[in-house]
Amino acid sequence: MKHKIYCKVCRVSFIYHGELEKGQVVICTVCGAELEISAVEPEVEAVRLSTDPETEIRKRSENFARLHGYTFNEDKELVLDGLVGKNKLYGDFYCPCRFENISENVCPCLETRMNEVRKTGHCY
Numbered sequence: 843m844k845h846k847i848y849c850k851v852c853r854v855s856f857i858y859h860g861e862l863e864k865g866q867v868v869i870c871t872v873c874g875a876e877l878e879i880s881a882v883e884p885e886v887e888a889v890r891l892s893t894d895p896e897t898e899i900r901k902r903s904e905n906f907a908r909l910h911g912y913t914f915n916e917d918k919e920l921v922l923d924g925l926v927g928k929n930k931l932y933g934d935f936y937c938p939c940r941f942e943n944i945s946e947n948v949c950p951c952l953e954t955r956m957n958e959v960r961k962t963g964h965c966y
């Protein structure tokens with residue numbers, strides 16, 4: 843069974859293969875966010891899995907890295923702290939390395955989702 847799931851985190855739809863049921867947790871293949879299925883009929887609906895911010899961004903970045911075969915550098919904890927700090931201040935996980943708190947800079951940022959790491963060897 844093939845389902846199209848819209849990710850409210852990265853605002854992109856992805857295809858999920860397999861059975862889906864309400865309450866199930868799936869991982870967005872685009873951004874790595876954990877999503878909870880809130881409805882299956884008439885359309886599949888998924889919401890951000892509610893958890894504490896640190897767990898959420900840690901899981902999201904680890905899922906994203908695993909899905910793409912990326913590894914973290916020695917700044918991992920520093921960057922995660924920065925992301926949690928920005929979430930506290932500005933309400934979302936904006937990249938701590940970037941000045942502008944815009945949706946394109948929510949981690950993983952648009953450039954990173956568009957394969958920046960493959961091109962340059964690292965995220966911004």
Ligand SMILES: [Zn+2]
Pocket residue numbers: 849850851852853854870871872873874875
């Ligand atoms: Zn996503």
